[in-house]
Amino acid sequence: xxxxxxYTVMDRLGDELQREQGMPIRWYDVLLHLEEAPDARLxxxxxxxxxLHSKSGLTRLVDTMEDAGxxxxxxxxxxRRGIDVVMTAAGLEALHAARRIHRRGxxxxxxxxxRDEDVKALARALEQVHREAxxxxxxxxxx
Amino acid sequence: xxxxxxYTVMDRLGDELQREQGMPIRWYDVLLHLEEAPDARLxxxxxxxxxLHSKSGLTRLVDTMEDAGxxxxxxxxxxRRGIDVVMTAAGLEALHAARRIHRRGxxxxxxxxxRDEDVKALARALEQVHREAxxxxxxxxxx
DNA sequence: AAAGATTGAGAGATCAATCTTG
DNA sequence: CAAGATTGATCTCTCAATCTTT
Numbered sequence: 648x649x650x651x652x653x654y655t656v657m658d659r660l661g662d663e664l665q666r667e668q669g670m671p672i673r674w675y676d677v678l679l680h681l682e683e684a685p686d687a688r689l690x691x692x693x694x695x696x697x698x699l700h701s702k703s704g705l706t707r708l709v710d711t712m713e714d715a716g717x718x719x720x721x722x723x724x725x726x727r728r729g730i731d732v733v734m735t736a737a738g739l740e741a742l743h744a745a746r747r748i749h750r751r752g753x754x755x756x757x758x759x760x761x762r763d764e765d766v767k768a769l770a771r772a773l774e775q776v777h778r779e780a781x782x783x784x785x786x787x788x789x790x
Numbered sequence: 791x792x793x794x795x796x797y798t799v800m801d802r803l804g805d806e807l808q809r810e811q812g813m814p815i816r817w818y819d820v821l822l823h824l825e826e827a828p829d830a831r832l833x834x835x836x837x838x839x840x841x842l843h844s845k846s847g848l849t850r851l852v853d854t855m856e857d858a859g860x861x862x863x864x865x866x867x868x869x870r871r872g873i874d875v876v877m878t879a880a881g882l883e884a885l886h887a888a889r890r891i892h893r894r895g896x897x898x899x900x901x902x903x904x905r906d907e908d909v910k911a912l913a914r915a916l917e918q919v920h921r922e923a924x925x926x927x928x929x930x931x932x933x
Numbered sequence: 934a935a936a937g938a939t940t941g942a943g944a945g946a947t948c949a950a951t952c953t954t955g
Numbered sequence: 956c957a958a959g960a961t962t963g964a965t966c967t968c969t970c971a972a973t974c975t976t977t
Contacts, residue, residue, distance in 0.1 A: 648913065648917075649796065649916060650796060650799070651849045652920040652923070653793060654796075654914045658923075659795055659923050673945085690959085691959075692958085692959060695960095700946080701948075702959080702960065702961085703946080703947070703948080703949095703961070704946050705960090706960065706962085707945075707946080708945085708946090726954070726959085727954060728954045728958060728960075729953065729954095729958090730960070731958060741946090756919055756922055757792070762915075764911075768907075768908045768912075768920050769911075772903055772904045772905075772908050773792060776795055776799065776900055776903050776904075777791070777794070777795040777798060779898070779899055780795070780802050780899050816967085833937085835938080838938095843966070843969070844969050844970075846940080846968080846969070846971095847967075848936085849937090849940085850939095850967075851967085852937055867977075869937085870935090870975085870976060871936060872938085874977095909955070916976080
C-alpha cells in the first residue's frame with residue numbers, strides 16, 4: 648500500500664511538472680543535485696551514480712538538457728578524461744519554477760494529510776529504511 | 791525523502807524478484823491483480839487501467855507473459871471484441887514463489903524499521919493520500 | 934460511429950563494447 | 956592496463972493510427 652501510493656503520487660507529480668513546465672522529472676532531479684553541489688557542477692560519473700543506474704543513461708540525458716540550454720559540459724583542465732556538468736543561468740531559473748510546482752504538489756497530495764507527529768515519526772523511520780536499502784545497492788552493475 | 795526512499799526500496803524489491811525468480815516486477819503486478827479478480831481473469835482493458843497507462847503496453851506485456859506460460863488469452867463468447875487474460879496453473883505457482891520473495895523484502899527493508907503505532911499512523915494517512923492522488927488521474931490520456 | 938485490442942513509431946533507460954586520456 | 960565518457964543494440968512503455976466487432 649505504501650508502495651502503490653507513493654508510486655501514484657510520484658506519477659502525478661511528474662505529470663504536473665511535465666504539463667505545466669514542460670520539464671521531465673529527471674531533469675528536475677539533475678538540477679536539484681547540481682544545485683546542492685559545490686559551484687553547481689558535478690562529474691558525469693558522480694551525477695550518474697546519484698540519479699540513474701547507468702552512465703550511458705546520463706550521457707543521453709545531459710545531451711537533451713544541453714540542447715535545452717539548462718546545463719553545459721565543461722572538460723576538466725586537470726584530468727582531461729573527466730567532464731563536469733554545470734548548471735546554466737537558464738537552468739537555475741527553470742529549477743526555481745519547477746520547484747514551486749513540485750512543492751505545491753507535495754503539499755497537495757502529501758503533507759496536507761499528515762499530522763505533525765506523523766511526519767516526525769515517518770521521517771525517523773524512513774531514515775532507517777533508506778539507509779538499509781541504499782547499503783545493499785551495488786554501485787553500477789548488480790552482482 | 792519519502793519519495794526517494796520508497797523509490798529506492800521499490801527498486802531493490804524489483805531487483806531481488808528479477809534475480810531470484812527471473813520475474814520482472816510488472817509480471818508480479820499482473821499476477822496479483824489476476825489473483826484478486828473473480829475466476830482469476832480480467833479484461834485486457836481493465837487490467838491495463840490497473841497496471842499501466844496504456845492499453846498497448848498491456849498488449850505487449852501479456853504477449854511475453856503468454857510466451858512464458860503464466861497467463862493465456864481467451865476470446866469472450868458473449869462479446870467477441872473483448873479478450874480475457876486468465877492466469878494459468880504455472881502462473882499461480884510463479885505468483886506464490888514471487889510473493890515469498892517480495893514479502894521477505896518488505897519485511898527486511900520496511901516493516902522491520904517501523905513500530906506498530908507508526909504503521910497504523912502511516913496506513914491511515916496514506917489511505918487519504920492515495921485517494922487524493924488517484925482521483926485526479928485521468929483514465930487514459932491526460933488532458 | 935464507438936468499443937476493444939493491436940501495430941508502428943518514438944522516448945528513455947540499461948548493458949556490453951568502444952574510444953580517449955592517464 | 957584503468958578510469959571516464961560515449962555509442963550501438965535492445966527492452967519497456969506511451970501515443971497515435973488501424974483493424975475488428977458491435
